[in-house]
Structures are given as structure tokens and as C-alpha cells.
Amino acid sequence: MERKIRVLVAKPGLDGHDRGAKVVARALRDAGMEVIYTGLHQTPEMIVETAIQEDAHVIGLSALSGAHFPLFPEVVRLLKERGVDDILVIGGGIIPPEDIPKLKAAGVDEVFGPGTPLNEIVEYIRRNVKR
Amino acid sequence: MRELAERALRGDRRAIARLISLAESGSESLKEAMEIIHPRAGRAHVIGVTGVMGVGKSTLICEMALKYREMGKSVGIVAVDPTSPFTGGALLGDRVRMNPLASDGEVFIRSMGTRGKLGGLSGAVYDAVEILDASGKDIIIVETVGVGQAEVDVIRIADTTVVVLVPGLGDFIQTIKAGLMEIADIFVVNKSDRPGADSTVNELKSMMEISEKMVPVVCTSATEGEGVDELLVEVENHFQMLKDTGELERRRRRRYETELVEIVMGRLKKMIYDEGRFRESVGELVRRITDGELDPHSAAEEVLAGLLR
Ligand SMILES: Nc1nc2c(ncn2[C@@H]2O[C@H](COP(=O)(O)OP(=O)(O)OP(=O)(O)O)[C@@H](O)[C@H]2O)c(=O)[nH]1
Ligand SMILES: [Mg+2]
Numbered sequence: 001m002e003r004k005i006r007v008l009v010a011k012p013g014l015d016g017h018d019r020g021a022k023v024v025a026r027a028l029r030d031a032g033m034e035v036i037y038t039g040l041h042q043t044p045e046m047i048v049e050t051a052i053q054e055d056a057h058v059i060g061l062s063a064l065s066g067a068h069f070p071l072f073p074e075v076v077r078l079l080k081e082r083g084v085d086d087i088l089v090i091g092g093g094i095i096p097p098e099d100i101p102k103l104k105a106a107g108v109d110e111v112f113g114p115g116t117p118l119n120e121i122v123e124y125i126r127r128n129v130k131r
Numbered sequence: 132m133r134e135l136a137e138r139a140l141r142g143d144r145r146a147i148a149r150l151i152s153l154a155e156s157g158s159e160s161l162k163e164a165m166e167i168i169h170p171r172a173g174r175a176h177v178i179g180v181t182g183v184m185g186v187g188k189s190t191l192i193c194e195m196a197l198k199y200r201e202m203g204k205s206v207g208i209v210a211v212d213p214t215s216p217f218t219g220g221a222l223l224g225d226r227v228r229m230n231p232l233a234s235d236g237e238v239f240i241r242s243m244g245t246r247g248k249l250g251g252l253s254g255a256v257y258d259a260v261e262i263l264d265a266s267g268k269d270i271i272i273v274e275t276v277g278v279g280q281a282e283v284d285v286i287r288i289a290d291t292t293v294v295v296l297v298p299g300l301g302d303f304i305q306t307i308k309a310g311l312m313e314i315a316d317i318f319v320v321n322k323s324d325r326p327g328a329d330s331t332v333n334e335l336k337s338m339m340e341i342s343e344k345m346v347p348v349v350c351t352s353a354t355e356g357e358g359v360d361e362l363l364v365e366v367e368n369h370f371q372m373l374k375d376t377g378e379l380e381r382r383r384r385r386r387y388e389t390e391l392v393e394i395v396m397g398r399l400k401k402m403i404y405d406e407g408r409f410r411e412s413v414g415e416l417v418r419r420i421t422d423g424e425l426d427p428h429s430a431a432e433e434v435l436a437g438l439l440r
Contacts, residue, residue, distance in 0.1 A: 004219070004246070011147060029220035035245050039227035046233040050226065053239055057146040085146070 005033045005129055008056040010047045011040050013067025020093060020114075021062040027118035028060075028125070034108070044074040051079075051087055057129045061108075063093040073106035080107075086130040092116070136164040140171055142266050144239060147241070151241055154258035157397065161258065171265040173383070177291030178270065181277040181314075183305045186295045187321040188274050189228035190353035191362075195378055196232055199270050205237040207271040211285065212242035221245075225274060239263060248436030254397060256285050257390045270353065272332055277309045286314060288386055290379060291369045293362070295319045296335075298327030303334060312338065315346055317365050323350040402438060412437060422433050 009025045011018050018040055021053055025035045036054050038046070040043050061072050072091050077129060079087060094110040100111045109128065138146035150168075150360070169184045177196075181186050189210065196206045210225035221244030232238045241259055256273060263271050275285050282406030285293050294315035296306050306312065321333050332348050339345050347365045373379035403409050416433060419425040 007154075024223060029215065029222045032216050032219040032224060034214075034242075035219045036242050037222060037224045037227060038233070041229060042230075046230070049144075050233060050240075052145055053148050054242060055152040082145075100219070112309075 004059065006036065006056045006117060007033050007058040007060055007125065008036045008038070008047070008051045008054060008055060009060045009062070010038055010042045010050070011062050012042050012044060012047060012071040013039060013063050013065060013071065015063070015065035015067065016040060017064055018062070020064070021060075024060060024062070024092065024118065024121060028122065031119075031122040033122075033125070044071055044078055047075055048078040048082060048084075052082065056087060057131065058088045058090065058125055061089070061091045061093075063091070063095070065094075068093065068095050068099065068103065072103055072108050076107035088125065088128055088130055090121075090124070092121075132160050132163040133167060139164075139168065139262055139266050140340055145260055147239060147266050149240070150260045150262050151255075154262070155246070155255045156241065157254075157401075159424070164241060165258070165261070168261055168265045169408040172261040173264065175260075175264040175268055175271045176366075177260055177264075177290045178272045178366060179275070179286035179292040180295060181275050181283075181286045181292065182295035182319075182321075183302055183309060183311075183312060184404075186297045186302060187353045188276075188295050191295060191319065191321055191351060191359070192274055193229040193232060194322055194353050194356050194359045195272065195363065196229075196238060196270075198359055200232075200235060200237065200318065202270040205267060206232075206239075207260075207266075207268035208232075208238070208240040208274070209259050209263070209437050210269070210274040211243045211245060211256060213276060214246045214306060219246070239266075239268065245327060254390070254393050257386070257393075260288055277306070277311045282387070283310050283314060287389060290373055290382055291316050291366055293317045293319055293366070295321050296331065297322040298325050298331045300372040303331060312342075317346055317362070318348045319358075319362060320348065320350045321353055324352040324355060369420050399438065403434065409434070409437065 007028050009021050011021050019030060025037050028035045036056065038050055061075060076089055082123060088109050090110045091108050094114055095111060103111050110124060133151060135146050139150050150164055180192055182188055185256050192208060199206050212221055212223045212225060214221040223242035223244060225242060226240060229240060260271050271288060277283060292314050294311045296302050318335055328350050335348050349358055349362045349365055351362055403413060416430040420427055420430055
């Protein structure tokens with residue numbers, strides 16, 4: 001059976017920049033993954049519904065303007081509410097280091113700061129997909 | 132598997148999504164599910180939307196879907212984008228233009244990469260369409276970029292094929308080259324808010340006069356939502372014509388014939404490449420061909436004889 005990792009790259013919140021998210025999306029594509037890109041201004045509800053329809057293995061959330069709280073944990077909560085426990089949730093963007101443990105405590109699987117080498121993200125996903 | 136299929140029939144979106152994934156990965160366990168799915172499919176109107184890159188297919192599909200929702204019809208969308216032949220990865224970006232549909236529970240959107248499938252690209256798209264159909268969607272829209280033969284083949288799934296182009300000669304020629312002229316049931320000149328739409332319409336019409344196959348031409352501006360009502364009228368007229376003339380039956384028979392052959396071919400390829408005994412003998416045959424001991428045609432006879440035994 002052909003196995004292909006599918007990643008939803010989503011941009012919750014109101015800031016209008018998705019350059020970082022696009023760079024990550026392209027890196028994942030170049031690593032052989034299928035990347036579903038949905039554009040700016042996604043609500044947590046849209047993100048979770050999209051991840052379900054697309055049967056994504058991974059949700060990659062990107063936020064630049066402090067939107068990671070409460071939006072990242074909200075995505076995790078909605079997944080739980082829908083009974084989904086096999087999607088890896090990772091975050092990136094501009095996130096103050098002191099917030100990272102809080103995000104993880106809230107159920108985000110991993111958080112990558114700015115300047116994380118792209119292949120580190122690729123490797124993390126390959127090692128940690130849940131199905 | 133049976134339970135997954137039953138859930139999909141009831142419209143459970145996680146089950147639908149998981150079944151489509153199984154179809155995409157070429158899983159053989161899908162058969163059990165399709166035994167249940169297939170008898171319940173065949174109600175939906177399947178609309179193919181194709182055209183060269185960037186003509187506005189996704190934007191237009193979103194507008195169409197919004198209109199169908201206003202009419203109370205549920206909608207499934209399968210959006211196919213090319214997979215890179217070098218990395219096997221794909222950037223599936225059609226949803227960027229479909230965000231107004233993202234939180235409507237009566238709309239299901241699935242993005243697909245063309246992948247390098249053994250079973251052919253169309254296989255997974257056929258299955259996805261059947262699954263969405265059986266789950267109760269009234270309208271199913273398939274988007275493909277009209278670039279190669281594989282994509283043109285995929286669109287043959289559709290009952291009604293809409294070929295989208297934009298004003299300007301470059302895309303017009305691209306569209307002809309891609310072989311999209313022949314498959315159109317309806318032409319759309321999108322981006323008609325730009326100059327030159329009229330002359331593109333005229334060129335289409337004079338081309339059709341030469342080939343003596345006249346199909347409707349609709350001008351739209353997907354970003355303004357203009358012309359979409361007219362397009363849906365033509366789509367509905369076409370579907371009615373298909374039903375009245377018995378052409379619908381013929382098209383569906385052609386669809387299932389193509390699908391049947393593809394499944395068989397896919398399984399054969401899998402046997403040749405994946406199963407140990409064949410891989411060995413194929414390897415040996417290739418060596419003999421390379422060394423000039425055997426010609427490829429005679430070698431093929433041997434492989435076939437082995438498969439049929
Ligand atoms: N001016 C104008 N722009 C449009 C119209 N429809 C779409 N666009 C723009 O054209 C660009 C491409 O639109 P898409 O809907 O992504 O086109 P597509 O054919 O799906 O593209 P691919 O899937 O990449 O082949 C976007 O920037 C749209 O906003 C239109 O009617 N008028
Ligand atoms: Mg598109």
C-alpha cells in the first residue's frame with residue numbers, strides 16, 4: 001500500500017502574512033509530502049473540519065501576531081471534541097519561548113521557533129505521525 | 132471495513148475521508164467497502180471542471196457550490212492538483228479559493244495529488260466520486276488542471292464537462308493543445324471582467340463551426356460572482372438532455388468500463404512489480420533483453436503466460 005503523509009498547513013488568526021507558512025509548505029512538499037494549503041484567516045473550526053475532510057496526518061499551525069493563544073489550544077480542544085486523537089498538531093511562527101511549555105501542556109505536540117531548520121520539521125513529522 | 136462504509140453512507144465525514152484515503156493508497160481492503168457503497172451511488176450529477184493553470188477553476192467552483200447550496204443541494208468537491216514526479220510531494224492549494232465553503236456541513240471538499248499511481252490517477256478519483264455520491268451528495272464537482280492525457284481521462288468521469296478558459300490568445304492555444312476542446316460540453320470564458328472576452332467567445336464559436344459541434348459558451352467573472360447563474364442553467368440543461376436522450380446511460384457505461392479496465396490494469400502492474408516471483412522473473416527477462424538474447428515482445432509473451440497460468 002502506498003503511504004503518503006498529508007499535512008494541513010493552516011494560518012489561524014488575523015495577521016496578513018503567510019510567507020513563513022508557505023516556506024514550510026514548500027519544504028514539506030519537497031520532502032515528498034502532500035500539503036494542503038488553505039490560506040489566511042482560518043478559524044479553529046475551519047481548520048479542524050478541513051483536517052477531517054482531508055484526512056490529514058498532521059496539522060501545522062502558523063501564527064505571527066500572538067494568535068497562538070488561544071487559537072492553537074482551541075484547535076486541540078475541538079479535535080478532542082470530535083473524537084479525533086490520531087492527528088499530530090504542531091505549531092510555528094513567532095512564539096515567545098515562555099509560551100512553548102504552556103502550548104505543549106495544552107496538547108500541542110511540538111512547537112518550532114523561527115529559524116528552525118526546515119529538515120528538522122520534516123524529520124519530526126516523519127518520526128511522530130500517529131498512523 | 133463494512134462499518135466504515137455504513138458510516139460513510141450515513142454521511143459521517145470522518146468515514147468518508149478515511150475511505151477516500153484508502154482509495155488513494157490503492158488499498159485492497161477497499162473492495163469490501165465498495166461492495167456496500169456502489170449500489171447506493173449513481174444519484175449525483177457529476178460535473179467536471181477543467182482548464183489550463185490559473186484560469187479560475189477553483190474560484191468558479193466555489194461560486195457554483197454556493198449557488199447549489201442556495202438551492203438546497205448538497206455538494207462534494209474533488210480537487211486534483213499535480214504531484215511532483217521528482218519528489219512525490221504536492222502542494223494542494225485549491226482550497227484557498229474555496230474558504231466560503233469551509234464551514235458548511237453540507238459541503239465536502241477533498242484535495243488530491245495525481246501521485247504516480249499504479250492504478251492510474253482516475254481510479255482514486257472514481258472511487259472518491261462514488262463514495263461522495265453514496266454518502267448523499269446531490270452535486271459532485273471534480274476539478275483537474277488540463278495538462279496531460281491522464282487529467283483529460285479523469286474528467287471523463289463527469290456527466291457534464293465544463294472547460295474554462297480566459298480572454299487572450301495564449302491560453303486559448305494552450306487549451307487546444309491540451310485536447311480540451313473536444314471534451315467540452317460547456318465552455319466558460321472566465322475573467323470576462325478583463326478585456327477581450329468577446330473576441331474569445333467569437334473564436335470559440337468559429338472553431339465550433341468548423342468542427343460542427345456546437346456547445347454553449349458562458350461568460351463569467353468568478354471573482355464578481357457574475358454569469359454563474361447562467362452557467363448553472365446550461366449545466367442543468369445539459370444534464371436534462373443527457374437524461375432525455377439516453378446519453379447519460381452511455382456515459383456512465385463508458386465511465387464504468389474505463390474504471391473496470393483501470394482496476395484490472397492496476398492489479399496486473401502490482402502483480403508484476405510487487406509480487407516476489409514476478410519481480411525476479413521480470414528482472415531476469417530484462418537482463419536477457421539487454422544482453423540481446425531475447426526481444427521485448429517475446430519476453431512480454433512469457434510474462435503474460437506466467438500471469439494467466
Ligand atoms: N479578474 C479575475 N480574476 C479571477 C477570476 N476568477 C479567478 N480569478 C483569479 O485568478 C487566480 C487563479 O484562480 P484559481 O481559482 O485559483 O484558478 P485555478 O484555475 O483553480 O488555478 P489552478 O488550480 O492553479 O490551475 C486567482 O488570483 C483568482 O482570484 C475572474 O473572474 N476575474
Ligand atoms: Mg484550482
